[in-house]
Every structure is written in structure tokens, then in C-alpha cells.
Amino acid sequence: MLAVEGINAGYGTSEVLSGVSLIVKSGTVVALIGANGAGKTTTMRAISGSLRPSKGKVILDGREIQGLIASRIAHLGLAHSPEGRKVFGPLSVEDNLLLGAYTHLPRFFGFLAKAQPDLDRVYTLFPRLKERARQLAGTLSGGEQQMLAIGRALMARPKVILLDEPSMGLAPVIVQEVFHTIRRLKAEGITLLLVEQFAKSALEVADYAYVMERGRIAVEGTPEALSRNERVLAAYLG
Amino acid sequence: MTLPIFAQMAVSGAFMGLVYALIAYGFQLTYATSKSINFGQGELVMVSAFFSLTLLNLGVPYWAMIPCGLVFGAAMGLVIERTAVRLALEQKSEGWILLSIIGGLFLFSTAENIWGRDDHPFPTPMSTDPIHVLGVDVTRNEIAVAVGVFAIMGLIELFKRRTLLGKAFEAVSADRDAAELMGISATRTVMLSYGLSGAVAAVAGILVSPITTVGPTMASALILKAFSVAVVAGLDSGFGVVVIGMMLGILESLSSFQLGSGWREAPGLVLLILALALRPTGVFGKTAIRKV
Structure with missing residues (x-):
């Protein structure tokens, strides 16, 4: 579904990524783990077009998308x-949430009716968001904002979701809730690339994982294999 | 000075203030999406007024002139965006400041060459007899200004709140990069904001011309005050510009009456300096709500 082939990318003249390749198969959850500054977020940005890769290919559903605008x-x-x-x-x-579905809603009128099934789906997943539907998003707690960010991504009915550090800055109990949600989405057959610092939780939910170090993929494999890998164990799962 | 004259000056000033508010609102629209403003906005007001006057002279009926003028203003706004703003923003440079001033100067000389340097009266379909309200005279033109200003601002605010495109407009102002990730083209949204801003300038021109007459320099004083209003109220203050605009209109009307017409420009500049010194985000400026 999503394939990244040897991309380089960076900010200004400094290259952060050198030759990153990874594959996210349809209906799987793939985790991208690694230390701070390893290039995980940069990889995500290079895939989604927030950043233009200087080399390599990004293929979404058989189509080359590198260099397109976000x-x-x-x-x-x-x-x-x-x-x-x-x-x-x-x-x-x-x-x-409505803006999450911007790509397939009418621009002027009738968008609410058309978005209703998707809204209902997100509200079922996150009843909290329904309670707070009219509230300004800026006034939500961090955990609620994260649910909103995930819900917003779901609204697009995307082929692939990139989820960057959903646990960032959240209390442990909320982090558990977020991972619970990810497991539910996985059960629904969603295709997900997940960047996480909490390597352990990420490996629990993932079908396959990549470990990044200094702008490259250092190790890859199934979570079971990685959990047995001494280097990964020492560095990330200690 | 007697109270009725005082009230009369205040009321006339307030109506003029609504025009400042409307032009300031045009600044807000482009600032929201791109953090840039068109320093040639006054010239947009002026050429739109001239264009509308030409249409009227060609025999176009009044009701048909207004939408044509609006479309013309929107088109000019898009021209400014394309020629003066987009390249600068893409380079993350502040070049739009100089380029939009140059754009304005260009429009100014073009107007002088086409329509001459003289001021022309702008016809109005309404009777010029004032209406007496509570001892104060109000002209129909002034009422038209109030109706027009609130109508266009209301329509644009409705658009922003009730349509998905309008919400996308708000999303780009809130977080441009995140909006792009939703599939919203920031470039097109900025174009939209310049188009709307141009249309707003045209409305201001059509509304103010019957009161001030049309000439190449008609907008130079207007724009200075509109800018003061925008900064004093805050560039993200929404309807805050209406309050500040009317206040400035009243102040300058009273000060020119009391102290002499030479003092007419003083309140705007004093307010601007005070605002920059005391509250740079504007009286109604928002401080971002953000929780991490």
C-alpha cells in the first residue's frame, strides 16, 4: 500500500534522512521506533509532502507521490x-472533524449531512468527542486532542494513516487508552504507520517494525524478532 | 459648542468610521490566511470606485454596477496576490510589503493616466435630503454605508462559519501546515482571501464615493486610518474593528471641529502610537488558546 524507497530528506542544506526504505502492507500496523532525533518525524513529513524528499521514491497505492504538495x-x-x-x-x-473529511465533502452546503456516517463512526470510537462537539478544540485536554487528531485522520477515509507520536506529553493512563484505540482500529483492518517513542507499546500492537538510528533504518523485523534482538533490547526496550 | 452640533459631528464621524472598519476588515482577511496585508489596499478602493463610476457613466444601471464593481475588486485583489504576494511568501520573505506598495503606486499612476487628477462626483440613486433622528441629521448615504458595511462583513463571516470552504479558511489561519495535511490548499486559500479582500475594498469604494467624491488621492487618508484601526483593534479581532473604527471616526470628527481641521488626522496617529506602545496585539487581539 505504502512503499518508501531510499529517500533522502532534510531541512535546508542538512540532510536528516539517508536512504530510508520501508513498506506498509495493506491492513497492517507498522511501527517506526528509535531515539529522539533519529529521523522518525522527518520520515513521516517526507512521506506526506510536508517536506520534499531530495532523493528516492514514495509510492502510495501504486502511484509515485514524492514531490507532490501535501x-x-x-x-x-x-x-x-x-x-x-x-x-x-x-x-x-x-x-x-469535518475538515478531516475535506477531500470528499462538498465545499459549500450539505457537507454536514454527507459527513454524518463518518462523524457517527468517530463519535462511537470516541464518545468523549461527541460530548464536546461544540467546544473549541484548543480547550480540550491533551488526551482529548489526541483523540481528535486520530478522529480527524479517520474522517478522511484514508488508504493509509501516518500517526506521529500519539503518546507525546500524555499521562500513562491516557497513553494506554490511545494504544487501546489503535488496537481497535487495527481490528477494523486499518493501514497504519505509527511513530512512537514508547517502543514497547508500539511493538505490542505492530505487525512489523523498523528501528531508526541517525537517519537510517538500523534494524527491521517482526516485533517478536526485534524483542529478541540484543541491540534493540538494550537501546529501546530496557 | 452646543450639544446637538456635538452629537451631529459624532454621528457623521461614526458613519465614516464604519468605512475605516470595512477597509481594516479587508486587511484582516489576508492577514488571517497569510500573515500578509496589501499595502496597496487604498488604491484598490480607489480604482474600484473609478471603475464603478465609469460603468455608471457608460449607462450601466446602479444595481448592476455594484456586483460588477465587486467582481472587479476581487479580480484586482487576485492580481495583487499573484504579482506582489505569492512569490514573496513562497520565499518566506517580507518582500510583499514593498511589492504591494509598488502595486499600489502602479494603480495610482494608472488611474491618473486614465481618469485624470481631478475629483469626480459619484452619483447616488438616493435622495440627499437628510432624515431627522432624535435631533440629529442622518443622510441616506450614511445609512447605506452602515447597511453595506454590516451586510458584507456579515456575509463573509457567515461564509466562514457555515460553509466547509469557510471553515477551511479558518483552518489555514489557525495552522497552515496542518490544513495542508487535510487536503486544503493553502495557496488557494490565500488567493481566496485576497479575492475577498479586494471585493471588500470595492464595496468600501462604492459606499464612500458618494460622500467623498472619487479621485486618485481619495484613498490615501482613508487607508492610513484604516490601518490605524486594524492595528489598534488587532489584526485578528473580527468585529473589533467596527468598535475601534467608529470610535476613531467620532474622535477625528470632533477634534477637527473643536481644534480645527488640521487636527483631523491626529487622533488616528495618536491611537496607533498608543496601541503599539501599550498593546501591540490590539485591543481585541486574541491570545492563542493552547494546551499541550
């Missing part, structure tokens, strides 16, 4: 829930 890539079926959640603070929770 809004175009979103229309092709990729939903990127960015690091730090980035919900639209001055807009209501429901407006945030």
Missing part, C-alpha cells in the same frame, strides 16, 4: 496526524 497527497488517500497533534484550536471539535 494537500495533493491528502487527496490521494494519505492522512497524516502530525507530531504535536496540531488540531485547529480556534475551531470547534466538530469543525475539526
